Amino acid sequence: MKKNLKGKILSITEIAKEIFEIKIESELKEISAGQFFQVLCPPKTMRRPFGAAGFENGVLKGVFKLRGDGTKYLSTLKSGDIVHFTAPLGNGFNIESKKSLLIGAGVGTAPLLYLSDVLNMQGIEKYFIAGFRSKEEEIKGADFAQYGGTILDFVEPYIQKFNPEKIYACAPDIVLKKISEIASKYEIETEVALEKTMACGIGVCKGCVIKVIKNGEIQNATICHDGPVFNASEVVWE
Amino acid sequence: MGIKYFNLLGQDFGKVSFKNPILTASGTFGYATEYSDFFDVSKLGAVVTKAITKAPRAGNDGARIFETSSGMINRIGLENVGVDKFCEVKLKELQENDINFIVNVAGSSPDEYVYVAEKLGNAGVSAIEINVSCPNVKAGCLEFGTDETALGTLVGQIRQAFSGFLVIKLTPNVTRIENLAQAAQNAGADAISAINTLKGVGLKLEFSGKNVRKTLVEGGLSGKCIKPHALSCVKRIKSAVTIPIIGMGGISSLDDVLEFIAVGADLVQIGTENFTNPDISSKIITELEEFMSAHGFKDFNELKEILRDGI
Known part of the structure; x- marks a missing residue:
């Protein structure tokens, strides 16, 4: 059940260049890997969405990159400050007992940190690769990190080396599109977590729609409600 | 919406009555049940x-x-899902959950408006809001809302097809909104709602050397920034019509609601703020009740009279 919650910041730390990790204690009972939460950033109109980067003992972890006024506001908060947020939002990853390759790029690595924890706990074999623009922007937690260039250069080599049955990816659309093409060539089931500017967070405003193919028909889907996790084969890439 | 019990906040407009003046605006609240996790949406004056x-x-x-x-x-x-699917699925949900609602109707020709209005009336819908003010579609809609004669004709045609509570939602993107309100009233409208969004352009320019990445979104502006203009529109409409007015545009607090009532609104709609605070409407209803009790108002009409005095 979605809730509008008040949370206390336990810590807020700059873990990489202009990238912050925030830990929030609240009455939130559940949020699964791939689901997201939306934080009120006064005086901004739209709440900022962040994929859950972890959830343990009632403490929600998020990772955000400084982008504009909203994230700038968040970065000025301190331990003990109160934040208002809505959660859990959207649909998370469908976790299956399959050998998994996790592919992240930039701040898209964050939701995969949580997924990686969950897979570990369930004893599902996985390998996690992530790409960053530079070493100082690295979000730590992947098994292999690459700086500069593109993580795409490593997707095929790791598929061949690790032979995964499933891929989970979170990255900019252009990267996800390529990952989806590569995965389809190797016939590997792939789930992607997407991002777009959004307002309501619950599927009513239709501000964050993408096109998907369902039952042979192209139709709209909202990232916030129908996603953010989609089966890569259903997404009509722009 | 045939609620005939009255508390402090109730208002009766003959064809329909509202248990409180707080409504949620079209496009910001889906078909209501999407917000059920956040609060009991049946407590709203209407969705x-x-x-x-x-x-x-x-x-x-x-x-x-x-x-x-x-x-x-x-x-x-x-x-949107279209009127057939709406009647099959969404309408049932609203009725089964005892939610008070007004159906917003848009079209690209008078025939389309009339078709949808008639179909909704036959399906038992007691109130509709005619959208002649959407800035985001190529054909129809807004053009009916900017010309008094065209609007009068359209409202007259819909009036013939729909006997329930007929609300006309006006655009602020005109020189004299009060003239359009009057045309709607003369053609048989039961109420005016205003304002829809203002025309706006959002432009983001990101430079990389001499290359510029441009993001341009041209559409309807809403939210707190439009409130002063909305108040002006409602005030001018009030000077031109006698039918009830539903005021909206940037409402995010009880104070905003009181301001809209002061300039002439009988009911209000909360729009964009639902995205910022999903339970804002519920909070405002509670605050309004507490405010009325604390100040000793016996009913909503007394509050209206005092707020409007001298404005």
């Missing part, structure tokens, strides 16, 4: 549904929303 058209609409391609200072721009393009 105005997302616009319904004759055929389903996929809406616009490309970027649809853009945040501005104290507001946002949208160009959704009336994405």
Whole structure:
């Protein structure tokens, strides 16, 4: 059940260049890997969405990159400050007992940190690769990190080396599109977590729609409600 | 919406009555049940549904929303399930959950408006809001809302087809909104709602050397930034019509609600603020009740009279 919650910041730390990790204690009972939460950033109109980067003992972890006024506001908060947020939002990853390759790029690595924890706990074999623009922007937690260039250069080599049955990816659309093409060539089931500017967070405003193919028909889907996790084969890439 | 019990906040307009003056605006509250996790949506004065058209609409391609200072721009393009599916699925949900609602109706020709209004009336819908003010579609809609004669004709045709509570939602993108309100009243409208969004352009320029990446969203501006203009529109409409007015535009607090009532609104709609605070409408209803009790108002009419005195 979605809730509008008040949370206390336990810590807020700059873990990489202009990238912050925030830990929030609240009455939130559940949020699964791939689901997201939306934080009120006064005086901004739209709440900022962040994929859950972890959830343990009632403490929600998020990772955000400084982008504009909203994230700038968040970065000025301190331990003990109160934040208002809505959660859990959207649909998370469908976790299956399959050998998994996790592919992240930039701040898209964050939701995969949580997924990686969950897979570990369930004893599902996985390998996690992530790409960053530079070493100082690295979000730590992947098994292999690459700086500069593109993580795409490593997707095929790791598929061949690790032979995964499933891929989970979170990255900019252009990267996800390529990952989806590569995965389809190797016939590997792939789930992607997407991002777009959004307002309501619950599927009513239709501000964050993408096109998907369902039952042979192209139709709209909202990232916030129908996603953010989609089966890569259903997404009509722009 | 045939609620005939009255508390402090109730208002009766003959064809329909409202248990309180707090409504949610079309396009910001879906079909109501999406907000059920956050509060009991049946406590709202009414929910105005997302616009319904004759055929389903996929809406616009490309970027649809853009945040501005104290507001946002949208160009959704009336994405909706169409009137048939609405009647089959969404209408039942609203009725089964005892939610008070007004169905927002849009169209690209008078025939389409009339078709949808008639169909909704036959399905038992007691109140509709005619959207002649959407800035985000290519044909129809807004053009009926900017010309007094065209609006009068359209409202007259819908009036013939729908006997329930007929609300006309006006655009602020005209020189004299009060003249359009009067035309709607003369043609048989039961109420005016105002304002829809203002025209706006959101533009983001990102430089990389001499290359510029441009994000442009041209659509309807809403949110806190439009409130002063909305108040002006409602005030002018009040000077021109005697039918009830539903005021909206940037409402985010009880104070805002009182300001709209002071300039002439009988009911209000909360729109963009639902995105910022999903339970804002519920909070405002409670605050309004507490405010009325604390100040000793015996009913909503007394509050209206005092707020409007001298304005």
